[in-house]
Amino acid sequence: SQQGEEDPQALSIQEGENATMNCSYKTSINNLQWYRQNSGRGLVHLILIRSNEREKHxxxxxxxxxxxxxSSSLLITASRAADTASYFCATDDPRLTFGEGTQLTVNP
Amino acid sequence: DTAVSQTPKYLVTQMGNDKSIKCEQNLGHDTMYWYKQDSKKFLKIMFSYNNKELIINETVPNRFSPKSPDKAHLNLHINSLELGDSAVYFCASSQDVPSGGARNEQFFGPGTRLTVL
Structure with a gap:
């Protein structure tokens, strides 16, 4: 199975709600990254958390x-329709390995 | 200014043809990558170059040949295209150490959607 598995695969919420996505991985890591991909676009880096950090904003x-x-989780607070995208976690093991993503839909 | 650019954005071709996708980054990064994203959005690394030198070569058919004329460019040439090659191909770059170590953030191009008929 893949390093960096996101959960859930799909998430649909209303604007203003919080969205939580989870990522599990198998090997030791130096850091973990989260990326967003809007439909038809490339991935955009959101945040990097190092193995000695527990939380980052x-x-x-x-x-x-x-x-x-x-495991890692990504929380998006006060979601907006523009947050609709796929979200991927990526671990370095040592090469950057992406999970299969969570498709987030924020309904206006 | 576009940080990582790819051309073409769309590529439709017949089985058996040979095609190339070009990638350029103006970020001054040392490392460039090619990824393949399938219809289920699974993103898999294909190749990685550091300072024009190949450092990652995943289990990719030898019909795929990357070429890095300089550290700002990493092109992907595909021979004898097959139906299964249909996917979106992304180029990316980062400032990384060449072997092992923590990975920094990667900057992705907009992707090239390849359709093989």
Whole structure:
């Protein structure tokens, strides 16, 4: 199975709600990254969290990392319709390996 | 200014043809990548070059041949195209160490949608 598996595969919420996506991985990592991909576009880097960090914030994004459980979560607060996209986690093992993504739909 | 650019954006061709996709980055990065994204959005690394030198070559058919004339360019040539090659191909770049170590953020191009008929 793949390094960096996101859960859920698809998530549909209303504007203003929070969205949480999870990522699990298998091997030791130096860091974990989250990317967003809008339909028909390339991936855009959102946030990088190092293995010695437990939580990181960037605007409405909050990422946590639990290396004992080999898992990470991405929380988007106060979601907007423009947040509709696929979200991928990527781990370095050592090459950057992407999960299969979570498709987030934010309904206006 | 576009950081990572790819041409063409769309490529429709017949089975058996040979085609190339070009990629350029103006970020001054040392490392460039090619990824293949299938219809289920699974993104798989194909190749990685650091300072024009091949450092990652995943299990990719030898019909795929990357070429890096300089560290700002990484082109992908595909011979004898097959139906299964239909996908979106992304170029990316980053400032990374050549072997192992933590990976920095990658900057992606807009993708090239290849359709083989």
């Amino acid at each position: 960037s605007g409405r994004l909050r990422v946590t990392l639990d290396t004992s459980k080999k």
